Amino acid sequence: MTSLNVWDIHGGIHPPECKDLSNRAPIQRMPLPARLIVPLAQHLGAPAEPCVALGEQVLKGQKIAEASGFVSAPVHAPTSGTVSFIGPQPYPHVSGMTATAIIIDSDGLDQWIELQPHTDYRQLLPAELLDIIRQAGINGLGGAGFPTAVKLTAPPTQTIRTLIINGTECEPYITADDLLMREKAAELIAGIEILEYLIQPQEVLIGIEDNKPEAIAAVRAAVANRPYVVKVLPTKYPSGGEKQLIQILTGEEVPSGGLPADIGMLCQNVGTCVAIHDAVLLGKPLISRITTLTGEALAQPMNVEALIGTPVAELLTFAGLDSGKLNRLIMGGPMMGFTLPSMDVPLIKTTNCLLASTLVELPPPPPALPCIRCGECAEVCPASLLPQQLHFFALGQEHEQLKAYNLFDCIECGACAYVCPSSIPLVQYYRAAKGEIRALEQKQQKAEHSKQRFELRQERLRRAEEQKEADRKARAERAARAKEAQAQTASQDDPVTRVQAQKVGLSEEQKKLKIEASMAQVALKKAEKQLAAHATPELEAQVAELRIAASSAQQALDAANAAAPPAQATPAPANDEAAKKAKIEAAMLRAQVRKLEKLETRDDEQQAELTRLQAQLTEAEQALAGAQQGAPTAPSKPAGDEVLKKAKIELAMKRAELKKAEKAGADEAELSKLRDGLASAEQALHAAEEKSSKPAPELVRTEKRPIDEQARALKTEVAFARADLRKLERDSDSDATRVEAARQRLNEAERKLQEYTDS
Structure with a gap:
């Protein structure tokens, strides 16, 4: 067509x-x-x-x-x-x-x-x-x-x-x-x-x-x-x-x-x-x-x-x-x-x-002259622009005016420069102005982008700080609620506390049933915690049995309370209350001491902690003995005894720090500082012993037995074998073959240790 x-x-x-x-x-x-x-x-x-x-x-x-x-x-x-x-x-x-x-x-x-x-x-x-x-x-x-x-x-x-x-x-x-x-x-x-x-x-x-x-x-x-x-x-x-x-x-x-x-x-x-x-x-x-x-x-x-x-x-x-x-x-x-x-x-x-x-074919243009405002450039512009005005704005770098007069509609065809009687290279001015405007716009875009990034970063930091503060408050509230709940649970589950709180007006049979119900509840809660951590069929059966036992104990207690009127309350002597407190304190200290004593190998910090707890246990047992004999609570210790106790603990801590640093290969300056601290602690202990009401300790020098490396290695192997076996036994998904192999390993390690000890 x-x-x-x-x-x-x-x-x-x-x-x-x-x-x-x-x-x-x-x-x-x-x-x-x-x-x-x-x-x-x-x-x-x-x-x-x-x-x-x-x-x-x-x-x-x-x-x-x-x-x-x-x-x-x-x-x-x-x-x-x-x-x-x-x-x-x-x-x-x-x-x-x-x-x-x-x-x-x-x-x-x-x-x-x-x-x-x-x-x-x-x-x-x-x-x-x-x-x-x-x-x-x-x-x-x-x-x-x-x-x-x-x-x-x-x-x-x-x-x-x-x-x-x-x-x-x-x-x-x-x-x-x-x-x-x-x-x-x-x-x-x-x-x-x-x-x-x-x-x-x-x-x-x-x-x-x-x-x-x-x-x-x-x-x-x-x-x-x-x-x-x-x-x-x-x-x-x-x-x-x-x-x-x-x-x-x-x-x-x-x-x-x-x-x-x-x-x-x-x-x-x-x-x-x-x-x-x-x-x-x-x-x-x-x-x-x-x-x-x-x-x-x-x-x-x-x-x-x-x-x-x-x-x-x-x-x-x-x-x-x-x-x-x-x-x-x-x-x-x-x-x-x-x-x-x-x-x-x-x-x-x-x-x-x-x-x-050639030179004749395209001769160089004559030197540019001032614009005479003839308007020829505007007559031939195919984009209907005003090249004369654009030229003036380009000379003055008036970028906003150039954009207002549609500079970027110019196709740079060169028609305006072709007819210009003053031989002004108009297109070159337009190209340069376009380049300047684009460069400035790019800079502005980069600056705006940087500003936006900065503002967004500040906003992110602000939100993060607010979130941290909210998290801190939430953690504090959760901790307070947990502490309160723990205190309530402890007061409810502890048989001694419940008996002391409710013993007034209870018969001997009611007291016995109340203790049994409390102990059943404690055993049930402990089993439920284990079940939540490691769900196994055995634990589920055990929890079910404990629930039945706890329910039965509570029903028996409720029946006893309904059948028998409460006995007349008789206030307990003050010394009985003191004896119970001393007994609880001694029991807690004894449990901590036994836990540390069970460790086959103890580091210096654990040894220092054991020494401190043993001293506290001795004092707690003395107070308990005095309370049980009907004597009033032990009188306040002399100030010298308290100073002596602190000096012993300080000496044990300093000795442990020095041994730890020596094992870690610390430099001589740090070791010298720790040795000086140990010497000061020893002097403080001697001074406290002189001021104390206790007799001076009898110093008996004994020869230390040399460390038996073979025995230590055998004991270590027994400990590791026992730990691996217990870990496999706790895991319900463990393979029976692996459990049996771990058990044989433990038996073999114990046999070797026994043979070495007997020899």
Whole structure:
């Protein structure tokens, strides 16, 4: 289908086209270079990350760098060979900067990987088809190089109703798309069909300028009966701009600051469509492109299909570069391209033209003069901006005014600078201002991000502190409740306490039954705690029996209380109360002493604690004996006896500290300090003994028996064997074989110890 219904755009210019230099010959094939320099940043967005190693053999089409983010694209080997270098290399940029690249030394075989074409792509899901395009490393071949898969991923809220194929190629000198449409029209239409299946637009428009009659004829023939509209538009620069082409073909305008997808439009370059055809139907990634080699410094201007990474110097040599005539080497066209400071850079995916111009062909602009406010720049601006005002705001670094006057709607086409009578390089000012604004916005974003992180951290710390305080209060409340409950339980479960509290008015039979009921309750609670810690059938049966016994004891007590009236209370003598207290204290101390005495091996701290408890037990037994004989509670001890007791305990503690430090291998300074403390404790003990009412101790020197290492080892083995056996017996899941083996080990250890002791 064809249609002549097109619209016009504001402004625009008609510079000399100079396209006949390179559009007279068919596309040439570039010989295989010996070395290819493949940069990792050939697209807009994050650079790719290498996935090959130095010295690795690669095949043509093999992925050598992975996409490092959503807005990124992978990179593939343009030919087979060896990875000889990964690192900084000259990069095609006006500044002469370097960028990370992978150098491949060609093996001359140009051997492909195994390709995986998808001729039946209509059987694939859209997501699978989109991933094929993404993995092929395709980005826009007619502009800034935005990753194609990202551009095709429209938000769910947006519907693409019009697919626009850009074949305008409006900039002077460049004819790469013209020759591509002439020679690869069938592949172009096949790529459009893939896009149509993927995004399901309502219409497809193909825009071509009227200065490409051969391309128009080829595309019309390839379209045939398909419902695609080929729109031929008048030649005008910059009609190839995305927003400008949409306005020309549809009459609709993309809003300021918006994207074509906001109004249901999607634009793709003809070269990108052919690359999609190669990726899907042939299984080939993007490793080459058609590039225009033109300019009067070349003997044979042409369009060449060259591998990505081919050195620019080899391309120009292939086209017959006359270095004596060369004045400026421009990558891109004369309007939007940039001067290359060196020919050591490689061809990349966005390189559509290399313009080798002479001094006469593109003379340098005259020195810039002050603006005369003629308004010519505003007349030709295709974005309907005010370039004069933007220039003044850029000079004054008035960033807010620049944004208010829609600086970022400028497509940097150069039309304003082209018509400026004062030769002011307006586009350079706009680019610099855009860079400054972006840098400031990034700083502001980082500062805001840091502020948010700081505030969030402060909030987290505040919440954590509040939680800690709440936890502390909760623990304190739980501890208080537990202490209160423990005190109540102790008063209820202790037979002595309950008997003392309730003995008034009870008969001997009632007292006996009450004690039995209390003891049954204590045994039941103890068994229930063991059952909660280690649930076994034996413990469950034992708990059930104890519950029955406790219930029976309580019933007997209740029956006795109901049957017999309480006896008249007789107050207990004071000395009986004192004797009971002394008996309880002595029993507690005796239990602690026995616990320590049962230890087969005691460290110094345990020995000191045992000495202290033995002294307290002796005093408690003396007090108990006095109370039981009807004597009043032992009188207060003389002050000297109390001092003597403290001195003995202090001496034992100092001796234990010294022995512990000697075993730990402490330094001499610490040992000397501890020895001084021990000597002081001994002197204090002697002084306390002299002042005490107790007779002086009789010092009897006895020879210590030497330590029997064999006996100690045998005793240790017995202790470990006994501990292991008890542990297995407590565990209800223990294997019977292991229990029997542990029991035999203990018997054997005890037998050996007994034999050694008898000998």
